Amino acid sequence: MxxxxxxxxxxxxxxxxxxxxxxxxxxxxxxxxxxxxxxxxxxxxxxxxxxxxxxxxxxxxxxxxxxxxxxxxxxxxxxxxxxxxxxxxxxxxxLLDGRNLSQLLEDNKAHPLDVPDVVDIAEQVAWALAYTHEQGIVHRDLKPANIMRLADGTVKICDFGIARLGHDIGFTSQLTGTGIAMGTPHYMSPEQIGGVEVDHRSDLYSLGCVLYEIATGVPPFDLDDAWAVLVGHRDTPPEPPRSLRPELPAFFDRVVLDLLAKTPEERPADARELAHRLTAGRASGPAAVSALAAVLPPAVRPGQPATRAPRLPSWTRGMTTGHKASGSWALPQTPPDHSAGLTGEWTTGVALPAAVVPAARRPERPTPPPEMLAVLNSRHNAGLSLGRLGRWNEAGEVHRAVAAEREHALGPDHPDTLASHYEVGFTLSRTGRAADALREFGRVAEGRERTMGPDHPETLAARQEMAYVLGQLGRHFEAHQVYAAVLASRERTMGTDHPDTLRCRHNLAFNLSRLGRLEDSYRMAYEVATARARVLGAAHPDTLVTRYEVAYALGQLGRWTEALQTYREVAHARAQALGPDHPDTLAARYEVGISLGRLGRSAEALELYRALVEDRTRVQGPLDPETLRARHGLGVNLGRLARWEEALAEARDVCAIRERVLGPDHPDTLVSRREVAVGLGWLGRWSDALTVYRQVAEARERVLGADHPDALASRNDEAHCLEQLGRGAEAVELYRRVAALRQQRGVRSD
Structure with a gap:
């Protein structure tokens, strides 16, 4: 053509x-x-x-x-x-001169459209659907890509490619019977998903999905797996749009929820009724809708999540969940919510004495208009929401933009400006840019110390985050010094049982374990867990995080019976408070399996891992790293039970998946490859084992360096394999090389 x-x-x-x-x-x-x-x-x-x-x-x-x-x-x-x-x-x-709604969202970096535009689009599409439905036509594939907005503001529905005349049932059945997909998962009505007869009210449901997306930035069921999306449409009530974007008009929120009703009978009777509702809603509050267009910049819109976070009890909001002490798994920490004090005033919820901010040092700036401050506050809160949903890169973009505007309008040391820079640092630390985060937190700490004083809670929060990223960078001694100083200040100004004091002590306990001070780490973690149970309750997530840390320390000390009991108690309590499928609950169950294996109770560990693999596969999918970690544990315990053929098969399968999903040099992939070599050795296939051990050693040297402990351990494995093959001279030479590298590393460390 x-x-x-x-x-x-x-x-x-x-x-x-x-x-x-x-x-x-x-x-x-x-x-x-x-x-x-x-x-x-x-x-x-x-x-x-x-x-x-x-x-x-x-x-x-x-x-x-x-x-x-x-x-x-x-x-x-x-x-x-x-x-x-x-x-x-x-x-x-x-030929249309415009952009479809999908392109408009993409142009707006996936942020929702302006509220007046959203309402206008909804009304125009409703009237167009009223016309087409009255002609007996159902579109059946209404989605953002099929709705155009022209340069003059006119909205047009496009692509009736799978529309059908309502009276022509036989033809439609013939087409749909071929197995060609009819409709798009994110916008399909429950009746489309169920394969039952649809009418014009299916289009109304799809329109509800479209309006939800352009109003909030995401479709109502924004999940990666197509089947999960379909199940969401069929079974799950959607979050109200206003819970994601509070400035949406109440009438619009109600309209969208009515359109997303699970059964056609609960939706508006027809598109004409819908159009009249939208027209009446706009007429009843045009001032509010128009005012919004004046103050909300088009580039950034608050409150648009990408995924639905697991629902936790209301009392868990705003609380940190800490991290796993082994360093191989982490729970995200929730940043402090600064929104309550971000008003543009020189206040942060705590009165500052005049001596803290001398008049001579206060910035002489014109007071920004309240509308600007409201917009910046709203955008800051939008960034916080993105962070809570794990969308750290997007949150970082929002906070950087707000920080720049606040700095220009309010000054570099204004509390609101520093709050934005603090959040920038937080997003950097959560996206693996620890060195950049350290610089950002350092800047915030210095600014807050100048304007608020060294013992102000906000100053201490910035310094505590400095310690956290120092730990991320492996600088644990420096982190210890900062944590200790912050803890002393918190205990002096807040008291020993304040949640922020306890959070600092928890982090200090974790850092002590990284310094090898296991007894000190255990003792402090135990004290924090006891205090948190007294202050917050025994089942509070923060209490359970610290008890998890206690169990880890017990294991490091070889006290596996106590560790097992503690992990079991944490797993049970998390299942009660967070649900049996919550990631924290599943993580505690994994550690129960580790403890059972360490105690030689491999048969019990094997059964636990089988159940955990099944649950992880159901909840997170077969390729999720945590599912694969559970499968690895299953294979290890098969080996401990001398079921080496099965253990080798499991190790090979997990290794192949990890190589495909994580990469050939990922630490988890190399652990699985080593497990393959272990199985080969136990089966007497030492030549094959030697080849695999060498592959692991070479990969670890390439990635970590020849003197890294993991690389040296791999070379020791290789030497042991050489011994088994009767190649003693080569084994001795390799042992000597490993010893020399260990000695060199020890000298550098000193």
Missing amino acids: ADTRLIQGRYRLLDQIGRGGMGEVWRAHDESLGRKVAVKCLKPVGPQHDPSFTGVLRERFRREARVAAALQHRGVTVVHDFGEHDGVLYLVME
């Missing part, structure tokens, strides 16, 4: 402007009428498709043409002509 450039001697193709599942769209020139048009061509079907498949696609294309050509409404794309040329079906439409 592109080679001929001219269709039926009339439509000259100029350039391709779109491509979809069914075909291509070209900008073209109608040489008969001298106008620009859009031409949609059925995508050429190759010989790999059977004739019945090709026939269905061609029939669907003709169907689109006949349906669309019958529609004449300002809210529906006009179809001028259709036919077939050289075996290729084509549809000639008006």
Whole structure:
């Protein structure tokens, strides 16, 4: 088609402007009428498709043409002509000057559209659907990509490619019976998913999904797995849009929730009723909707999550969950919520004595307008929401932008400016940029000390985060010094049982274990767990995090019986408070298995890991790193029970998946590869084991360095294997090389 450039001697193709599942769209020139048009061509079907498949696609294309050509409404794309040329079906439409809603969201970096625009789009689409439904036509694939907004603000519904005439049931059944997907998962109604008869109210549900997305930035069920999305549509009540974006009008929130009702009978009766509701809603509050457009910048919109976080009890909000002491697994920490004091005033919820901020040092700046401060506050809170949902990169972008604007409007040392820079540091630390985070927190700590004083809670919060990122960087001695200083200040100014004091002591206990001071770490963690149980309650997540740390310290000290009991108690309490499928609960169960294995109770550990693998697969999927870690534990315990053929098969399977998912040099992949070598050795296949041990050693040397403890351990494995093969001289030489590298490393450490 592109080679001929001219269709039926009339439509000259100029350039391709779109491509979809069914075909291509070209900008073209109608040489008969001298106008620009859009031409949609059925995508050429190759010989790999059977004739019945090709026939269905061609029939669907003709169907689109006949349906669309019958529609004449300002809210529906006009179809001028259709036919077939050289075996290729084509549809000639008006050329639209605009962007579809999916493109508008992409242009806006996935942030929601302006509230007045959202309401206007909703009203226009509702009136267009009212018209098409009254013609007996159901679109059946309404989604952002099929709704265009023109340069003059007109909204048009496009692509009735899988629309159907309501009275023509047999034809639709014939098309859908081929197994070709009808509809898009994020916008499908429950009745579409169930495969039952649909009517115009299915389009209303899809419109609800579209409006939800352009209003909040995400569809109502924003999940990675298509099946999970479909189950969400069928079974899960959506979060109200206003819970994600509070400035949405109340009437709009109600309309969207009514559209997303699970059964058609609960939705608006028809699109005309919907349009009247939207028109009435706009008329009842135009001032509020218009005012919003004046103060909310288009680039950033608050409150748009990407995923639904697991629901926790209300009392868990705002509390840190700490991290696993081994360093191989971490629970995210929740940043302090600064929103309560961000008003643009020189206040942070704590009165500052005049001596703290001398008048001579206070910035002489004009007071920014309240509207600007409100906008910045709203955007700051949007960034906090993104962080709570784990969208750290996006949160960082928002906080950097707000920090720059606050610095310009309020000054570099204003508490609000420093609060934004604090959040920038927090996002950096959570995205692996610890060195950058350290600089950012250092800047905030210095600014807060100047303006608030060294013992102010906000100053101490910044210094505590400095200690945390020092630990991330492996600088545990420096981290210890900072934690100790912050703890002393917190105990002096807040008391020993204040939650912030206890959080600092928890982190200090963790850092002590990284310094090898295991007894001190255990003792402090135990004291913190006792205090948190007294202050917060025995089942509070923070208490359980510290008890988890106690169990880890017990294990490090070889006290595995006590560790097992503590891990079991934590797992049970987390299941009660957070649910049996919560990641924290599953993590505690994993550690129960580790403890059982250490105590030689491998049969019990094996059964535990089998159940854990099943649960992790169900909750997180078979390729999730935590699922694979549970499978690794299962394989290890098969080996401990001398079931080496099974252990080797499990290790090989996990290794292959980890290599594909995580990469060949990932630490977990190398651990699995070593387990393969262990199994080969126990089966007496020492030559094969030697090859695998060497692969692991070479990879670890390449990634970590020749003198890294893990690389040296791998070379020791290799030497042991050489001994088993009777190659004693080579083994001795390798042992000597490992000893020399260990000695060099020890000298450098000193």
